[in-house]
Amino acid sequence: MNLEFCKLPNDVSRIKLDGSLDVAGVGAVETRFYEHCSANPPRVLVDLAGVAFIGSLGIRMLLQAIKTISTRGGRLVLLNPGRIVDSALDISGLGQYVVRGTEAEVSASLV
Amino acid sequence: MENCVKLRIKSAFSEIPAANEAASRWLAERAAPAAADYFTNLAIEELVTNCIKYGYDDSAEHFIEVEVKLCPDELVVTVTDDGRPFNPLEAPEPDIALPVADRPVGGLGIHLLRRMSDRMDYARSDGKNLLTLRKSLTVEKTGATKP
Secondary structure (H helix, E strand, O other): OOOEEEEEOHHHHEEEEEEEEEEHHHHHHHHHHHHHOOOOOOOEEEEEEEEEEEEEHHHHHHHHHHHHHHOOOOEEEEEEEOOOHHHHHHOOOHHHEEEEEOHHHHHHHHH | OOOOEEEEEOHHHHHHHHHHHHHHHHHHOOOOOOOHHHHHHHHHHHHHHHHHHHHHOOOOEEEEEEEEOOOOOEEEEEEEEEOOOHHHHHHHOOOOOHHHHHHHOOOOOHHHHHHHOOOEEEEEEEEEEEEEEEEEEOHHHOOOOOO
């Protein structure tokens, strides 16, 4: 499981995840993921295009981050998940946080 | 080519990735659709994890058996464990319509499996839990049949 972090030009935090958000994958990235989600301002784009698998632990990690960022008055979106991951997010009630588009378009919509 | 494989998984979290890899390899050799791979991995991940976390009253070594059967139109995954009785069909459904601030972050594993299965059957026999999950590979259910 890989995690890449960068700041986009309009001060949006971009976290790109690649691999499987299973027990091992979540264990490998969870601490860094939460650290990056705590950046200011609380505007976070999580790129899920490279995530091939998500289980309940992965969904729990995303949900926890959404809750924390919402409490701080910010916004987190889930960018371009593949079809199966998208389905799992929808079943888990996170479909409203899924967005489609280019990184630049979605990032601009967060400002 | 055999259409059924049995995996015997030691009750330790560290055993789960290898079990998932073995299942994925076996399914790939049979050109199974991506949905079959995802569903099998999800079943192993969620049910074996639950069993290790909550199933045992002792620290002895236990084994969880997972049978994967790939039919032309259906995938059947059966998980057998010798943990304390647990019927996932009786587990309460999480309220995913709650505002995000009020939502608990857990309890989604069984919910995911329920929603992605076409049928789930539970039995308790000879001191073991037997859970059978069936997934159609021809009719799309919750968008997860095709990649």
